[in-house]
Amino acid sequence: MTTFDQRHQRVFGAQINADAVHINPSDGPEELMSYGRRAVAERLYKRAAEYFTEAIAKGAPGSDPHYYLALALLGGRRPSRMGREAQQVMARVEEHLGRALQVDPAAAHVRALWVAVKRDHYADRHDPGPSVADLEAGAGDIDPVHAAEIAPFLGNRENRLWKATVAVAQAGIEERKPNVRKYFVRTPVPPVTGGPQAMMVAGGIGLAVALILMIASLSESGYLCLAVLVGAGGIVLLVKGFSQYNALTSKYERDLAAAEPKPSDEQMDMWLHFDKFGVLDHALRHLDRELDDLICEPQLVIGPASPTEQAVGKDGIRRFSRYKFVILLLGQTRISVFSCEWDFVKCIVSNADAFDFRYKDITGLRTRQLHEAPQGGRLVITDDHGKEMEVRFAKVFEMIIAGTDRIAVTIDVQAQNAGAGLQPTGATATERLVRRQLDDAA
Template sequence: MSSNLAGNQATERKRRIEKYFQPTPKDSLKQIAVALLAGGGIAVLLGLILLSSQSFLAVLLFIGGGYALVQGAIRKARYKAEYEKAEPKPSDREMDRTLALDLQQIEDRAMHRLGITADHLETGAASWDPVAALLADKMVERPKKRPLVLYGPKLSDFGIGEDGVWRFKLYEVLVICPTVHHLAIYHCSLDFLSGGLSMEDTEEYQYNHVVAVSTRTTPAPADLSLERLNTRDPEDDEVRFAKVLRRRLEVSVSNGQSIGVTVGITDEQDSSKQAVLQSSGIDEVIGSVRRVLRDHSRP
């Protein structure tokens, strides 16, 4: 019973959130369909009136009117189907609440996968809390003894909200757990449509093996352009990026390995074009991790 309930909830969530990323058809499409139906109906009516006196013209009116009625019905049905796929959309705040709940669950899962409890953590009260920020729509200080959580978009289909914020179908999440003896990290991909997780990785590094906590800006894969991705308004020139640059926060270790998340997206050919993302708290997280590294590098 519980598995069926969970499956139904996942299906309902996917159906609801998919609407956010589906462009709403323009009203002009509906107006054209209504005009065709009205014009077709009038033509058929005139054909009936003229049938006895001008049979040839009546036949032409029947043919033209019938064609207009068929086209109008097809366009109206198409508009209705597209509208039902896109509306009603969840609000921006509802989307953020859903993401916040996902992050809470991922944080708990990370602690379990890493075998860490709150008593093992060395984090202070001033660290960034993305969950509280999403729920409160403002920067909120994080309570003690919780890991540092960062999330960012994977370059997937996106929608631009009424608030101008870009929200994506796929995210990657980084949970950083500084402990007395080592730096433990959990990384995963979040399918925002279903809430499912994939590509889960856990890493544990001795502090003297961590060489950098930094941000890097690099080109996105050559075959990816945000111009091709779905938006709520595909005709909006402001979201057409010719060449995408990603800014990523990365934790790098001495063997050359690095792990991180995307915290910024810009157009290489026009730096004024930037994706507006939810607040990442990147500066606070970098500061917190660097403080821990400094403390544990002291003799």
């Protein structure tokens, strides 16, 4: 189907939009919180706010429901970048942060987020309280996951919280490498050892018979030759059976040690979460940009890089050994882009590229489905047996610049695990945000 974008550029393929929120009345608070966190990870903040609001209405315990609702209401924007709606948004944000501290006065991440938005919003105006000093006085150590969520609301990368999060992202990389490798190695099936074991049993029986014949040969010499033949055959069977059994079990133990114990799905997501933050910090330094230069939080679109290995976790989510990261830093009139491939196993950045352009240079923006990838554009995935295969793209995020340059990230693939779920890609939120900026600039 042929469609047109808001700049009347002709595009081919279906235009993909996020589905409307559908909350099932039977969903409990825990499920709603899980859906909301997923929406936050995708930067779909309006959807996330609906989930958290419903979770609170259904009695979700603790401070996190109010903390995450405040985070969703901010929508990835610092109050100073909200314009006329800043006061109204801040009133709701502070209401829920206050309610979160009523539930848990020691919640360090709630205090840290409140401090960050207060410093940004009340820099040159009256702060109705609680004061930044009071909030900081009661703050303890912040969970690194929450620190990464709060970091986009800081003014610059020299902030203590930002540096601490970068340190967490960089720590323990060497120790984690063999564990990540195991996630993508197929757990071996125990070998069939019936044949070698039968040979060893037969060999043992042969030796026993040979011994009996040798005893019998003491009174009847004719049994001696037969005892030697049977004994020799028994030894051959025993040695051959043991050799085969040992080879099978040794290989299985080596393969098992290479594949197990696997890290959990949650641990893999945690490592990738901090990898993304580390690459973001690298991108900001490489492009010499500060958070103060941006109109909103950095936009990250992520998908598999070719070639890659894949594994489907116990949670049904497909994960990859290599990713493509595209980070977009949106300014008032220009976009800076950092693109690279990230080896999730070896923790290596490759094929890095950085450039910037004006909004008016964007001539096409789409997320489309492809029935057939263009020549040379297919994703190569290594299957469980180590065999490489090409798979067709199912969905691609694309941005066309000045009619010729193209930014593209595969965000879904048609692979052998067609029913597997996806990790957050950030594509939908990025497309919507850039479109909004294009509309404002038109």
